[in-house]
Structures are given as structure tokens and as C-alpha cells.
Amino acid sequence: xxxxxxxxxxxxxEPGNSIARRTGEWRVFRPVIDQDACTRCLVCWMYxxxxxxxxxxxxxxxxxxxxxxxxxxxxxxxxxxxGICAEECPVNAIAMVEEVK
Amino acid sequence: MxxxxxxxxxxxxxxxxxxxxxxxVRDVDVDVIAAYPITPxxxxxxxxxxxxxxxxLDAEMIHVExxxxxxxxxIGASAAGARVFTATSSQGLEYMHEVLHIASGMRLPLVxxxxxxxxxxxxxxxxxxxxxMNVRDSSWITFIASTAQEVYDTIVEAYMVAEDPRILLPVxxxxxxxxxxxxxxxxxxxxxxxxxxxxxxxxxxxxxxPQKPVTMGxxxxxxxxxxxxxxxxxxxSEAYEAIREYDRVIGRAFGxxxxxxxxxxxxxxxxxxxxxxxxxxxxxxxxxxxxxxxxKVGAIRLRLWRPFPVDDIVRVARxxxxxxxxDRAISYGASIAGPVALxxxxxxxxxxxxxxxxxxxxxxxxxxxxxxxxxxMFKLALKLGRRAREIGTIYWGVRGxxxx
Numbered sequence: 001x002x003x004x005x006x007x008x009x010x011x012x013x014e015p016g017n018s019i020a021r022r023t024g025e026w027r028v029f030r031p032v033i034d035q036d037a038c039t040r041c042l043v044c045w046m047y048x049x050x051x052x053x054x055x056x057x058x059x060x061x062x063x064x065x066x067x068x069x070x071x072x073x074x075x076x077x078x079x080x081x082x083g084i085c086a087e088e089c090p091v092n093a094i095a096m097v098e099e100v101k
Numbered sequence: 102m103x104x105x106x107x108x109x110x111x112x113x114x115x116x117x118x119x120x121x122x123x124x125x126v127r128d129v130d131v132d133v134i135a136a137y138p139i140t141p142x143x144x145x146x147x148x149x150x151x152x153x154x155x156x157x158l159d160a161e162m163i164h165v166e167x168x169x170x171x172x173x174x175x176i177g178a179s180a181a182g183a184r185v186f187t188a189t190s191s192q193g194l195e196y197m198h199e200v201l202h203i204a205s206g207m208r209l210p211l212v213x214x215x216x217x218x219x220x221x222x223x224x225x226x227x228x229x230x231x232x233x234m235n236v237r238d239s240s241w242i243t244f245i246a247s248t249a250q251e252v253y254d255t256i257v258e259a260y261m262v263a264e265d266p267r268i269l270l271p272v273x274x275x276x277x278x279x280x281x282x283x284x285x286x287x288x289x290x291x292x293x294x295x296x297x298x299x300x301x302x303x304x305x306x307x308x309x310x311p312q313k314p315v316t317m318g319x320x321x322x323x324x325x326x327x328x329x330x331x332x333x334x335x336x337x338s339e340a341y342e343a344i345r346e347y348d349r350v351i352g353r354a355f356g357x358x359x360x361x362x363x364x365x366x367x368x369x370x371x372x373x374x375x376x377x378x379x380x381x382x383x384x385x386x387x388x389x390x391x392x393x394x395x396x397k398v399g400a401i402r403l404r405l406w407r408p409f410p411v412d413d414i415v416r417v418a419r420x421x422x423x424x425x426x427x428d429r430a431i432s433y434g435a436s437i438a439g440p441v442a443l444x445x446x447x448x449x450x451x452x453x454x455x456x457x458x459x460x461x462x463x464x465x466x467x468x469x470x471x472x473x474x475x476x477x478m479f480k481l482a483l484k485l486g487r488r489a490r491e492i493g494t495i496y497w498g499v500r501g502x503x504x505x
Binding site: 002 | 208328461
């Protein structure tokens with residue numbers, strides 16, 4: 001492709017394609033959810049600036065025997081590792097783990 | 102009422118260049134205006150506000166807190182598809198500076214008038230072209246008018262150029278602060294403004310539309326940024342040809358034919374003096390006087406600053422042995438301190454012409470440049486001969502500076 005074929009001024013003419021940019025590559029620290037400690041309050045889901053906290057219909061039974069009907073997962077392809085989820089989590093169920101040591 | 106033979110009906114009115122801008126903006130029917138008042142541009146916006154209040158113009162006037170916001174507001178409106186306008190001067194134009202690049206980079210067909218004025222400090226509200234020359238690399242097409250009539254015609258032309266799908270770049274129409282913005286001249290404007298609207302029909306372009314979402318001004322990395330900037334280079338070069346076409350459209354409509362470079366008594370001229378803006382009239386007078394003394398001298402006026410009309414400059418200047426270029430701005434520390442002189446030298450270099458170009462800087466901070474000044478500059482250049490090249494730039498009329 002040359003300059004002629006590019007949309008004028010670098011406009012993006014197709015909506016919703018930011019998913020194609022893997023911003024997860026930017027991450028230095030990876031948030032990891034402790035599924036046992038998590039109370040499913042969804043505070044992380046609300047605070048996440050990139051919408052990478054996913055609510056998944058997978059049941060989860062904790063080590064103490066409590067059954068949750070859903071699980072929270074992180075989209076690591078797009079999570080930039082900002083740490084806001086870990087900061088906001090009221091039960092400290094999210095740890096920030098260094099990607100490369 | 103005046104009917105120029107074969108052209109659209111026009112009325113003769115008495116306007117200063119600020120008001121001539123407002124009349125043209127009204128006649129092309131803009132949708133959104135955002136501007137912040139600054140001397141000597143204020144009259145433009147006052148007149149437009151009056152026109153909106155009177156119902157002569159159906160447009161939104163957005164009151165903003167700064168020039169940075171004024172330009173940002175019309176960028177948004179233009180991105181949404183509106184025909185927009187703003188006006189400024191001096192510090193206001195510099196305050197817009199970063200936004201100027203965003204406007205051109207987003208390829209939005211904005212039109213702005215600039216009543217040129219000196220820059221602070223020391224504070225000075227009078228005319229020179231320091232403000233305009235500072236924004237020359239912002240990818241805005243830039244006209245410099247020399248009469249109120251030309252201001253009116255060029256604002257109309259500016260919308261043709263900006264909105265041309267081959268170009269889609271913002272356009273500045275500049276003219277002298279005070280010398281033109283506040284002095285009244287007779288000029289012709291279209292009797293029926295709906296006729297002017299037919300000259301600048303609304304054209305389709307990509308715009309912000311919730312039904313068909315697009316992203317403008319997104320992040321672009323080293324992999325493609327250069328190609329997108331090259332699109333602007335190509336659009337600028339396309340604009341040079343297109344402007345000549347639109348000069349003819351304006352000519353056929355109103356009977357006034359413009360060119361990127363205007364020449365006066367150049368057919369047999371051996372020496373020429375080039376300038377731009379309102380002082381061109383004084384230059385023409387000076388040329389007549391010098392002709393009366395037996396000098397074969399001609400005048401050249403630069404009407405188009407960006408894109409720089411290299412071919413026209415070369416064509417007009419080819420026959421002369423000496424060319425004086427009178428700038429009203431200083432490029433501090435430059436090899437040649439007159440911004441237009443520098444461009445003229447580069448244009449002649451491209452054509453392989455090696456004629457004596459003498460760079461003059463005059464009229465800084467509103468100091469008058471009269472017929473006698475042009476005569477003095479002419480005679481000094483003759484006296485200095487080739488030495489003028491070594492001097493580089495002659496700062497005309499500065500107390501304590503002499504070149505004899």
C-alpha cells in the first residue's frame with residue numbers, strides 16, 4: 001500500500017477495530033485474580049479503563065465450598081497493566097505480577 | 102448598482118477589509134463561526150455577529166475563551182460537516198499554533214482570515230507579517246490580498262479551494278492589519294448572495310456521522326505517519342494548479358481575474374521590485390515615478406504564499422537582472438532574513454537562474470512603507486550592486502544602520 005491508498009489524513013473508516021491492536025504487549029505488570037478471594041463485586045469491571053475485565057458464564061467453586069455462577073477473567077491481549085483494578089479491589093484479590101523478571 | 106458587462110450583477114459598497122471578509126463569509130453561507138476578538142481583526146467578528154443578529158446570515162456563533170478554543174471549535178464543527186470560519190491576528194494566531202497543524206492534518210476545509218499584526222514583545226498592535234510568516238509550515242494554503250475587493254473575492258475562492266476533494270486543506274486569507282483592516286475602499290459585491298452560494302456548492306466528504314462512524318486524528322506510528330504527511334505534500338502541490346482554475350472561476354463570475362503572482366510594467370523591465378499585501382499600491386506608484394526618471398523597472402506582487410508559486414515567480418522574474426524583495430517580517434538569524442526573499446531565491450535556484458536578489462526588510466511594527474521608501478530602496482540597491490548579496494538582508498530605515 002502507498003500513500004495514495006491510505007484514507008485521507010489517516011482516518012479510520014471502519015468502526016470498532018481497536019480490538020485489532022494488541023495493547024497487552026505494553027504491559028509490565030500483569031493483574032492476576034485470586035478466584036478464591038474474589039467476591040464478584042465487579043468493582044474492577046467498573047473501574048477498568050480499557051474494558052478488559054470479562055464476566056464469563058463459568059461457575060466456580062471456592063476452596064471453602066462456595067459456588068459462584070460466574071467468573072471474572074482478564075483479556076490479556078488488551079490489558080495494559082495499569083493496575084487500577086488491583087488498587088480498587090476492596091478485598092485485595094488482584095495481584096500485580098511482573099511480566100519479565 | 103453596477104453591471105459589469107457580461108458578469109453577475111454587483112453592488113458598489115464602501116467597506117474596510119474586515120467588513121469585506123464578513124460580507125464574503127455571509128455570501129458563502131457559513132454554518133459555524135467561532136472567534137476571539139483581537140485587534141485589528143475584531144471588526145470581522147463584530148460585523149458577522151451583527152449579520153447573524155439581523156437574520157442576514159443563518160449561522161451559529163460560538164463564543165470561546167481563546168483562539169486555541171476558537172480553532173478547536175470549528176475543527177469539531179467542520180469534522181461534523183459544517184462550513185466554518187474563524188478570524189484572528191498576531192498573538193491569537195500564535196496561540197492557535199498547535200491547533201493549526203491539527204486542522205490541516207485532519208484535512209478539514211476551514212477558512213480563516215488574518216489581519217496581520219506584529220508580535221509581542223514589545224507589544225505592538227500595528228501591521229507587519231511576523232504572525233503570518235510564523236505559521237508558514239502549518240500546511241495551510243495562504244493567500245495575501247492587497248485590496249478590500251480582493252479580500253472579498255479571495256474569501257469566496259478560499260472555500261472553493263479548501264473544499265475541493267483533491268485538496269481538503271484549510272485556507273488563510275491574510276491582509277494588512279490597520280492599513281487594510283481599518284481603511285475603507287469602494288468594492289463590488291454580488292447583488293444576490295444566493296448566486297455566490299452557487300459558486301461554492303456543498304460537496305460530499307467524510308464527516309462524523311453516528312450512522313457511519315469514523316475516527317479522525319487517531320494515533321499513527323512511525324510505520325505510516327510519513328505517508329499521511331506526504332498526502333499533505335501532494336495536496337499542496339495539487340492546490341497550486343487548482344487555485345489557478347479557481348482564479349478563472351472567480352474571474353468569469355465577477356470580472357476580476359487574479360493570478361498567484363501579479364505583474365506591473367514587467368514586459369520590458371530590467372529591474373523588478375516584489376512585495377505583498379497592501380503596500381503593493383505604493384509600489385506601483387513608485388514604479389511609475391521611477392519610470393518617469395527613465396528607469397526600466399516593474400512591480401511584482403505575491404498573492405499566493407502557500408503553496409509558493411515557483412513557476413509564476415520564475416516566469417515573471419526571468420527577464421530581469423535584479424530583483425528587490427520587500428518583506429515585512431524578520432526570520433531572525435536566517436541566511437536571508439526576509440521570508441519571501443528566501444523563497445524567491447530558492448525558486449530561481451530551482452530554475453537555474455542566477456539573478457541578483459536583494460532582500461529588504463521594511464515596515465516592521467506598522468512603520469509606513471511609502472512610495473519614497475520604495476524609490477529609496479531601489480536607488481540603494483543600484484548603488485550597492487553585487488555588494489547587496491554579501492550584506493544578505495538590508496534592514497530599511499533602522500536608525501543607526503547604514504549600508505553606504
